[in-house]
Amino acid sequence: MRSSRLSLSAGLLLATSGCGVYALPPGATMQAQVLRQDWIVFTLAGLFVAVVVFGLILIPLVVWRRRSDEYPPQFRRNTKLEITYTIIPLLIVIVLFAITYRNEVIVKHLSPRPAGTVEVTAFQWSWRFHYPGTTINIVGTPQAPPQLVLPIDETTRINLTSSDVNHAFWIPGFLFKRDAIAGVKNSFDLRPTRVGVYLGRCAEFCGLDHALMSFSVRVVSRADYNRWLRARRSSTISSTKGGAS
Numbered sequence: 529m530r531s532s533r534l535s536l537s538a539g540l541l542l543a544t545s546g547c548g549v550y551a552l553p554p555g556a557t558m559q560a561q562v563l564r565q566d567w568i569v570f571t572l573a574g575l576f577v578a579v580v581v582f583g584l585i586l587i588p589l590v591v592w593r594r595r596s597d598e599y600p601p602q603f604r605r606n607t608k609l610e611i612t613y614t615i616i617p618l619l620i621v622i623v624l625f626a627i628t629y630r631n632e633v634i635v636k637h638l639s640p641r642p643a644g645t646v647e648v649t650a651f652q653w654s655w656r657f658h659y660p661g662t663t664i665n666i667v668g669t670p671q672a673p674p675q676l677v678l679p680i681d682e683t684t685r686i687n688l689t690s691s692d693v694n695h696a697f698w699i700p701g702f703l704f705k706r707d708a709i710a711g712v713k714n715s716f717d718l719r720p721t722r723v724g725v726y727l728g729r730c731a732e733f734c735g736l737d738h739a740l741m742s743f744s745v746r747v748v749s750r751a752d753y754n755r756w757l758r759a760r761r762s763s764t765i766s767s768t769k770g771g772a773s
């Protein structure tokens with residue numbers, strides 16, 4: 529009976545942790561893979577704490593259920609127990625802090641020589657992608673969301689700002705979000721690792737058409753990227769999907 533109860537608990541734990549881990553997209557950039565490690569570690573730590581807490585609630589209900597008028601052992605203090613339940617959470621927090629700090633340093637690191645740069649400006653209610661040194665200037669509208677084109681396996685510096693209110697640049701497939709603030713330049717690097725098209729959204733309520741403030745990111749090979757640059761270099765594009773071909 530006890531072994532079947534244990535195997536049921538173990539099965540539930542595996543099922544829930546498995547669901548949690550696989551519910552998160554794999555992440556299509558080098559930075560996303562680092563962030564994903566954070567997510568997995570935090571999920572497992574949360575599950576560990578949940579199992580301990582629910583165990584401490586449920587096990588006494590079974591073990592100490594009333595069988596007679598006899599009381600279980602009564603005591604007021606248990607110094608060893610108090611030290612244990614102080615030190616273990618402290619250790620968990622220290623380890624989570626250290627892992628987060630290490631991964632944040634990696635994700636926020638700016639390459640001294642990025643392969644390219646894109647100036648991203650958020651505005652009510654779309655996005656402008658400008659490729660410095662070129663006339664490529666992709667301006668979207670709520671009805672025609674713009675497309676950002678990035679080369680795979682190369683680092684692109686994104687300089688993000690806003691021309692009016694606060695917005696947030698969010699690409700779920702990259703597991704990445706950063707605020708776009710008027711008068712502030714937020715710089716970060718993206719190094720895509722998978723070819724594909726990824727949906728992006730504004731993640732900061734910014735007014736009437738906030739819900740329509742989407743964009744997409746297309747990750748292409750270097751050869752396709754060069755072709756796209758050549759095709760677009762001499763023209764300014766307005767309200768386009770930025771269609772590489």
Ligand SMILES: [Cu+2]
Nearest residue numbers: 695730734741
């Ligand atoms: Cu917005």
